Amino acid sequence: LQASAKAHSNMALIKYWGKRDETLMLPHNSSFSVTLDALYTTTTVAFDAALDHDILILNGREAEEKAKLKVSRFLDIVREMAGVNIHAKVTSQNSFPTGAGLASSASGFAALACAASKAAGLDLDGKALSMLARRGSGSACRSIYGGFVEWQKGVKLDGSDSYAIPVASPEHWPLSLLIATVSDKQKKISSREGMAKTVATSPFYNSWLNTIEEDLAQAKAAVQNRDLDTLGKVAERNALRMHATMLSADPPFLYWQKGTIAVIREVESLRESGIPAYFTIDAGANVAVLCEPSHAAQIKEKLLRLREVQNVIVSGPGPGVTLL
Amino acid sequence: LQASAKAHSNMALIKYWGKRDETLMLPHNSSFSVTLDALYTTTTVAFDAALDHDILILNGREAEEKAKLKVSRFLDIVREMAGVNIHAKVTSQNSFPTGAGLASSASGFAALACAASKAAGLDLDGKALSMLARRGSGSACRSIYGGFVEWQKGVKLDGSDSYAIPVASPEHWPLSLLIATVSDKQKKISSREGMAKTVATSPFYNSWLNTIEEDLAQAKAAVQNRDLDTLGKVAERNALRMHATMLSADPPFLYWQKGTIAVIREVESLRESGIPAYFTIDAGANVAVLCEPSHAAQIKEKLLRLREVQNVIVSGPGPGVTLL
Numbered sequence: 210l211q212a213s214a215k216a217h218s219n220m221a222l223i224k225y226w227g228k229r230d231e232t233l234m235l236p237h238n239s240s241f242s243v244t245l246d247a248l249y250t251t252t253t254v255a256f257d258a259a260l261d262h263d264i265l266i267l268n269g270r271e272a273e274e275k276a277k278l279k280v281s282r283f284l285d286i287v288r289e290m291a292g293v294n295i296h297a298k299v300t301s302q303n304s305f306p307t308g309a310g311l312a313s314s315a316s317g318f319a320a321l322a323c324a325a326s327k328a329a330g331l332d333l334d335g336k337a338l339s340m341l342a343r344r345g346s347g348s349a350c351r352s353i354y355g356g357f358v359e360w361q362k363g364v365k366l367d368g369s370d371s372y373a374i375p376v377a378s379p380e381h382w383p384l385s386l387l388i389a390t391v392s393d394k395q396k397k398i399s400s401r402e403g404m405a406k407t408v409a410t411s412p413f414y415n416s417w418l419n420t421i422e423e424d425l426a427q428a429k430a431a432v433q434n435r436d437l438d439t440l441g442k443v444a445e446r447n448a449l450r451m452h453a454t455m456l457s458a459d460p461p462f463l464y465w466q467k468g469t470i471a472v473i474r475e476v477e478s479l480r481e482s483g484i485p486a487y488f489t490i491d492a493g494a495n496v497a498v499l500c501e502p503s504h505a506a507q508i509k510e511k512l513l514r515l516r517e518v519q520n521v522i523v524s525g526p527g528p529g530v531t532l533l
Numbered sequence: 534l535q536a537s538a539k540a541h542s543n544m545a546l547i548k549y550w551g552k553r554d555e556t557l558m559l560p561h562n563s564s565f566s567v568t569l570d571a572l573y574t575t576t577t578v579a580f581d582a583a584l585d586h587d588i589l590i591l592n593g594r595e596a597e598e599k600a601k602l603k604v605s606r607f608l609d610i611v612r613e614m615a616g617v618n619i620h621a622k623v624t625s626q627n628s629f630p631t632g633a634g635l636a637s638s639a640s641g642f643a644a645l646a647c648a649a650s651k652a653a654g655l656d657l658d659g660k661a662l663s664m665l666a667r668r669g670s671g672s673a674c675r676s677i678y679g680g681f682v683e684w685q686k687g688v689k690l691d692g693s694d695s696y697a698i699p700v701a702s703p704e705h706w707p708l709s710l711l712i713a714t715v716s717d718k719q720k721k722i723s724s725r726e727g728m729a730k731t732v733a734t735s736p737f738y739n740s741w742l743n744t745i746e747e748d749l750a751q752a753k754a755a756v757q758n759r760d761l762d763t764l765g766k767v768a769e770r771n772a773l774r775m776h777a778t779m780l781s782a783d784p785p786f787l788y789w790q791k792g793t794i795a796v797i798r799e800v801e802s803l804r805e806s807g808i809p810a811y812f813t814i815d816a817g818a819n820v821a822v823l824c825e826p827s828h829a830a831q832i833k834e835k836l837l838r839l840r841e842v843q844n845v846i847v848s849g850p851g852p853g854v855t856l857l
Contacts, residue, residue, distance in 0.1 A: 296850050413737040420736050442784065443814060451783040453737060453777035460766065461773040466798075467791040467841070504691075517791070 211255040212327035216319035218248035218312070218353045218496050220386055221412035221486045221491060222444040223425050224434075224451040225360065226417070227408045233368040238406065238421040240360045242351045245386060246527030250313060252320035253329040255282075260296035265373070267301050272288075281465050283318065283345045284325060291329035292339075299325075305522065312491065313389065318345030319352035321528045329504040336529065339372040355379045355528035357432045359425070379526035382435045385505040388522045389512045391468025392494040398462050400492040403455060410459040417454045420447070441487025441499050448489040455492075464493050466518030472496035475511060484508065535579040536651035537690035541851035542572035542636070543675045544710055544821050546768040546813060547749050548775040550741070558671045561732065562745040564684045566675045568703070569710060570606045570851030574637060576625040576644035578608075578652040584620035589837075591625050598610050607642065607669045608649060614665075615653035623649075629670045629846070635714065636724075636815070642669030643676035647854045661694040662854065679852035681756045683749070697739065703850035706759045709829040713836045715792025716818040724816040727779060729799040734783040738739040741778045744771070749777045765811025765823050788817050792793050792841030796820035799835060809834065 219324030225240035263281045263305055265272040272280075284297055294319035299321065303313045322342035326333050333341065335353055343350035343360075351358045354375040392480045397408070406416055453464050469490060479486040486508055489501045500508050502525065509521045549564035552627035556673040559561050589596040589606045596604070608621055623645065632724050646666035650657050657665065659677055677684045678699040687695030723732070732738055748771045755764035779786050779787060800822055810832055811823045826849065833845045 350855075412740045413781070416736045416781075417738050446783055446785055449640055449780040449787075450737075453780040454775040456773040457737070457740075458768055458781070461770055463794075463797065465772075467794045470593075470791045470794055473787065519647055 210257070210328055211253065211321070212324045213251065213253040213533040214323035214530055215249055215251045215395050215533055216316045216323065216352045216530040217244045217246060218250075218316040219348065219358065219508065220342060220388070220489065221348065222440065223421065223428050223447050224491070225347055226451045226454065226492070227404045227414065228347070228381060229314065230366070230368065231305045231405070234343050235368050236347055236360070236362045238418050239362040239424055239425055240348075241376070242348070242358050242360075243384065243386065244352060244529065245529045247304070247306045247310065247522050247524035248311060248316060250301055250320045251533070252299065252318035252324045254297050254299050254321065254324040255295045256293060256295050256328055258295045260298065263296045264298040266299070268303055279345070280504040281359045282402070283321060286341065286344055287325045287329050287331070290326070291328045291331050294456070297325070297328070311388065311495070312493070313345035314530070315348040315352045318342050318349035318430070319530050321345060322349070322353075323532060325431050327532055329344070340368065343368070343371065345494070353530050356381060356526045359429065366518045375529070376429055377432050379528060382432060383502055383525050385414045385496040385500050385502045386524045387512060388524065389468070389472050389498065389518045390520045390522075391472065391497050393519050396464065396493055398464075400481060403462065403464075403492055405486070406458050407454045411454045411457045411458040413454050417450055427501065435476060437485050437487070437499065437501060440444045441485065444489045444499060445487055452490060456491055465490075466494040466517070468515065469494050469496055471515045472498070472512060475515060477512065479508060534581070534652055535577065536648045536856055537574055537575065537577040537668070537857040538644045538645065538647035539575045539678070539857055540640045540676045540854040541568045541570060542574075543568045543639040543672065543682065544712070545672065545815065546764065547674075547745065549751050549817070550775045550778065550816070551672055551738065552671070554690070554692065558667050559692050559695050560671055560684070560686045562793070563673070563686040563749055564672075565700070565749055566672070566682050566684075567708065567710065568676060568682060568851045569848040570665050570681045570703070571628070571675065571846050571848030572635060572640060573626055573628045573851070574640035574644045575857070576623065576641070576648045578621050578645065578648040578664065580617060580621045580652055582619045582620050587620045588613070589625070590620040590623070592627055603669070605647065606857050607645060608678045609667055610665065611649045611653050611655070613653050615650070617653045621652070634663050635712065635819070636817070638670035639672040639676045642666050642673035643854050645669060646677075647856060651856055654733070657687070660696050664692065667692070667695065668673060677854050680705060680850045683753065699853070700753055701736065701756050703852060706756060707826055707849050708761070709824050711822040711824065711829060711833055711836060712819060712848065713792070713794065713796050713822065713842050714819050714846075716790045720788065720817055727786065727788075727816055730786065731778045731780050733779045735781045737778050737781040742776055744774060745818050761809050761823065763823060765809065768813045768823060769811055770792045776814060778791045789814070789817040790841070791837065793818050793820055794841045795841045796822070799839060803832060803835065832851050
């Protein structure tokens with residue numbers, strides 16, 4: 210009745226933005242990501258008949274009510290699948306500092322899905338694990354696999370065709386991603402809220418959806434060909450279009466800070482000086498820079514020189530979720 | 534054969550973004566602006582049979598080739614209208630420093646249209662002047678009138694229904710506009726080029742056009758009612774959607790600098806503290822802040838405290854073009 214798992218975070222190169230079902234976490238569009246070896250979560254789940262409520266220890270301390278509720282609801286799904294009805298103690302540790310502006314929900318729910326299902330006696334394959342992780346946080350479904358991963362949006366109402374599939378292994382292409390954190394402020398608008406506002410009010414949202422299939426096909430082909438220029442340009446185009454849908458919402462909203470622009474301009478200037486570097490920006494102010502591993506140290510140094518950059522984490526493609 | 538005119542710049546609250554005819558300067562969408570009393574251009578045109586080419590003196594020095602060519606082509610239109618075929622000396626002076634990141638084409642071509650047509654013996658009314666100024670720079674057609682001005686896009690191929698009309702006088706509403714300059718760098722992509730790229734490649738452009746009529750109606754009603762909250766919110770929404778069309782172009786482009794975000798965030802924080810302030814951003818990095826005159830000094834001080842803000846010019850609604 211106890212199991213532990215380790216899962217890595219992922220960075221979307223074709224972004225997930227907008228849900229067609231808030232409960233089942235079904236997206237309006239397919240997405241594509243790279244799993245990150247530098248950022249991971251290790252989680253232990255122990256079901257225990259002696260407990261009268263679920264316990265969540267996050268990075269060594271008892272978690273806030275909101276996080277506890279989210280995890281308990283997720284455990285309810287696992288309990289129902291396994292026919293188990295006892296509470297659990299969940300102990301979860303991130304490899305990266307909390308409050309560093311780095312989202313831990315993808316690695317967190319991927320690790321939790323793996324550990325909780327195993328502890329409950331289930332033996333789920335990758336597809337089932339991906340669908341389960343998706344229920345905790347959409348992007349977590351991609352962290353089940355390592356390397357380059359596609360989340361196929363699916364069309365069915367019950368979500369049974371909405372899960373991730375591996376596209377290329379981490380070894381296929383040791384691309385570097387530099388995650389520049391520029392703000393540790395709590396986001397005023399959560400991703401969930403931002404997506405909902407965008408879907409409901411942006412006149413550009415349908416046009417955004419129409420761009421995805423072509424971008425996704427180009428991104429996957431670029432990964433197969435290890436073509437950084439093509440992948441980088443598609444990633445920039447897709448990320449900026451996602452942010453454009455937020456700017457066009459009513460009322461508009463904007464996750465960027467000064468540092469976001471500073472990193473964008475630095476990437477432009479690197480490229481002008483002949484160093485291939487491309488950026489992507491999640492629903493937040495931080496910027497991830499894609500480059501060849503041979504340029505990573507030099508680019509990290511450049512980014513750290515920017516006044517608004519607090520930290521730069523260098524990562525390569527990481528592995529999928531594993532039981533410990 | 535000589536005349537002088539003075540015209541004021543204007544700030545669009547509903548932006549002009551995209552041409553349906555590059556030669557006649559016909560826009561895809563109607564726009565709405567306030568003429569600015571603090572920023573103006575004074576221009577003298579003297580047709581002189583002794584000249585063997587046009588001369589352009591801009592802010593006391595001979596202008597660059599590109600500006601000279603633009604003015605000569607504009608004078609050709611006036612010469613054809615008036616049946617005059619001699620060259621002219623044009624002397625033009627802006628009230629604001631060049632290179633301050635402030636566009637002078639609106640006030641410049643409005644003053645030139647007025648002075649050149651008069652010097653050539655034409656006696657044009659407001660509508661004809663507006664259509665003429667439009668040929669030099671689209672937004673110049675709005676600077677013919679003072680106060681709050683609408684540029685009706687028109688639908689005719691010859692542009693004969695594409696001109697500005699006055700909506701409310703400067704005295705109707707002494708709104709303040711604070712223009713915060715954050716960058717004196719030359720824009721890498723001119724407005725003309727940016728519009729053309731957007732029209733050609735943005736999947737969001739048609740949706741942008743579909744938003745204009747409603748925003749325009751709301752903005753005009755807000756001016757009639759002197760309703761700063763409604764006008765400010767429409768202006769922000771419209772400006773951010775214009776910038777969203779650029780972010781969605783292929784390849785994407787972005788006029789913003791760090792200071793752009795700094796001013797946006799300052800405006801948000803002013804509003805949170807109960808001071809009504811709203812922003813708009815032209816095709817560049819500078820930000821204009823709308824507020825009640827009673828708050829202008831306080832907001833100016835706040836903006837000047839931001840590291841990235843170089844200068845703040847306070848303006849009210851200004852008059853239309855006048856012969857001197």
